[in-house]
Amino acid sequence: MRYIKQRLLAVFLILLSIGMIYYGWYKLRVDGVYYLKMAAFAPLLGVGGIFLVFFPSLGGTPNTTKEKAIVMVVFVVGMLAGLLNWFLMDPGFFGF
Secondary structure (H helix, E strand, O other): OOOHHHHHHHHHHHHHHHHHHHHHHHHHHOOOOOHHHHHHHHHHHHHHHHHHOHHHHHOOOOOOOHHHHHHHHHHHHHHHHHHHHHHHHHHHHOOO
């Protein structure tokens, strides 16, 4: 039962991310509009939540260079997931 608070936060972040992604796609399908920031950053929350589920001890402020590098890699992966979600929602914005 170690790191229960971190894992509960992780589950909350994952559920929040799923809800935000669903709502963004729902608004796009029904109203034809989407929220740019939500499309880009909701997947970042999900990736961060998944990271916390598997590595709850790395939650909080990173202390070592290795921890900082790991956090930056997770952040980059989350931003790439957000960029992919945004691209799938509006491929015309990217000029393809």
